Amino acid sequence: MKPKVYFKTFGCRTNLYDSQAMIGALKDYAVTLNEDEADVVVLNSCTVTNGADTHVRSYISKLEKKSNAKLFLTGCGAHTKGDSLLKEGRVHGVFGQSEKLKINTLLSKENSFYELGDLNYVDESIVDNFVGKSRAFIKIQEGCDFRCSYCIIPFVRGDARSINEDKIIEQITRLALNGFGEFVLSGTNVGSYGKDTKSSIAKLTKKISQIRGVRRIRLGSIEPIQVTDEFKEILDEPWLEKHLHIALQHTSPTMLKLMNRRNMYNQDRELFEFLSDKGFAIGTDFITGHPGESESIWDEAVKNIYQLPLTHLHAFTYSKRDNTPSSTMKPQINAKLAKTRLHEIENIIDEKNYNFRKNLNLPLETLIENKIEKNLYQGFDQYFNKIIIKSDENLVGNWVDISNYKIQKGNNYAQL
Numbered sequence: 001m002k003p004k005v006y007f008k009t010f011g012c013r014t015n016l017y018d019s020q021a022m023i024g025a026l027k028d029y030a031v032t033l034n035e036d037e038a039d040v041v042v043l044n045s046c047t048v049t050n051g052a053d054t055h056v057r058s059y060i061s062k063l064e065k066k067s068n069a070k071l072f073l074t075g076c077g078a079h080t081k082g083d084s085l086l087k088e089g090r091v092h093g094v095f096g097q098s099e100k101l102k103i104n105t106l107l108s109k110e111n112s113f114y115e116l117g118d119l120n121y122v123d124e125s126i127v128d129n130f131v132g133k134s135r136a137f138i139k140i141q142e143g144c145d146f147r148c149s150y151c152i153i154p155f156v157r158g159d160a161r162s163i164n165e166d167k168i169i170e171q172i173t174r175l176a177l178n179g180f181g182e183f184v185l186s187g188t189n190v191g192s193y194g195k196d197t198k199s200s201i202a203k204l205t206k207k208i209s210q211i212r213g214v215r216r217i218r219l220g221s222i223e224p225i226q227v228t229d230e231f232k233e234i235l236d237e238p239w240l241e242k243h244l245h246i247a248l249q250h251t252s253p254t255m256l257k258l259m260n261r262r263n264m265y266n267q268d269r270e271l272f273e274f275l276s277d278k279g280f281a282i283g284t285d286f287i288t289g290h291p292g293e294s295e296s297i298w299d300e301a302v303k304n305i306y307q308l309p310l311t312h313l314h315a316f317t318y319s320k321r322d323n324t325p326s327s328t329m330k331p332q333i334n335a336k337l338a339k340t341r342l343h344e345i346e347n348i349i350d351e352k353n354y355n356f357r358k359n360l361n362l363p364l365e366t367l368i369e370n371k372i373e374k375n376l377y378q379g380f381d382q383y384f385n386k387i388i389i390k391s392d393e394n395l396v397g398n399w400v401d402i403s404n405y406k407i408q409k410g411n412n413y414a415q416l
């Protein structure tokens with residue numbers, strides 16, 4: 001019997017994709033979804049904050065107490081914590097993202113190893129199925145040319161580079177043949193796709209939309225300056241999800257400068273109003289409690305958030321990441337205050353999302369993603385709002401247009 005491998009994936013969609021690529025490259029091992037029966041555990045780690053490193057360490061401690069599985073570390077954390085975890089004997093091997101397709105050989109190595117590989121490699125892997133998912137995540141680029149003050153990512157993922165277009169098309173064609181209809185284009189800085197290959201995210205999505213079976217394209221987080229005139233031309237296309245996630249990180253001009261961001265509040269507002277007039281739901285990332293976030297900066301940020309037609313929010317409290325410019329900035333903001341601020345803006349956006357959903361008068365084009373309990377399913381509509389559906393039929397993986405549903409704070413509900 002083949003030894004069983006469990007993948008523990010931390011962090012972002014890029015890691016989710018990498019885990020799938022590793023699963024596809026295993027020959028002498030079987031994948032298990034149950035960590036308790038694993039002979040081998042691959043930790044695909046994240047290192048975006050010091051807190052993310054702590055999560056990886058606590059997971060290892062938890063595992064050490066209950067299992068004898070052999071541990072391997074990959075992902076961004078391999079670059080920051082791999083060395084120490086290996087020296088402490090807590091993992092058997094450490095490998096960088098560029099080495100992931102060699103996983104079958106790496107897992108069989110008798111001696112412990114440390115192979116970080118090349119930070120500037122371009123991914124050539126193809127994933128043609130996704131275990132346990134109804135939408136497919138497609139990695140289209142890697143790395144980032146921005147240098148936001150708080151972020152370690154460019155140092156562990158390298159500068160932005162695009163994945164070969166033919167590979168992306170080939171992969172989506174295969175997945176579409178395997179029944180996938182929705183594709184989420186992901187990467188570290190998705191909107192920078194094509195800068196190095198004389199292409200662009202708009203050109204790529206147009207090509208993808210022509211593949212038979214592609215029904216909806218979602219984009220990972222893009223930056224405001226990446227919504228170019230060319231990008232605006234695809235906004236009315238029926239295959240583009242009616243939701244865009246555009247990372248602002250903050251809405252106070254002073255804080256945006258401290259964060260070394262490239263977006264500016266006044267332009268952000270103009271852009272969001274334009275997109276909202278076109279019927280888009282708009283999400284953003286936001287960090288509260290970054291060093292220097294004084295009362296007056298915060299008040300200005302909140303006032304500006306009220307002005308923006310936002311519907312979704314991915315907010316985090318600032319978490320220090322060593323070796324970044326923000327880590328030495330002063331004054332640091334107390335964690336409790338950062339949390340209070342986070343809840344404050346979450347409540348504002350929850351209310352905005354509720355109002356957005358109340359004002360819609362189109363059927364919800366829903367892809368049912370999973371079963372949550374006995375006869376309850378959940379899916380996401382074209383605006384990336386969640387809908388909980390009661391049904392006696394197994395709906396997982398189905399597309400349904402839903403016109404009759406209840407709108408409540410938090411989610412929509414329907415019975416089919």
Ligand code: SF4
Nearest residue numbers: 144146147148151153
């Ligand atoms: S855009 Fe900024 S926050 Fe995002 S990965 Fe690049 S440096 Fe980090």
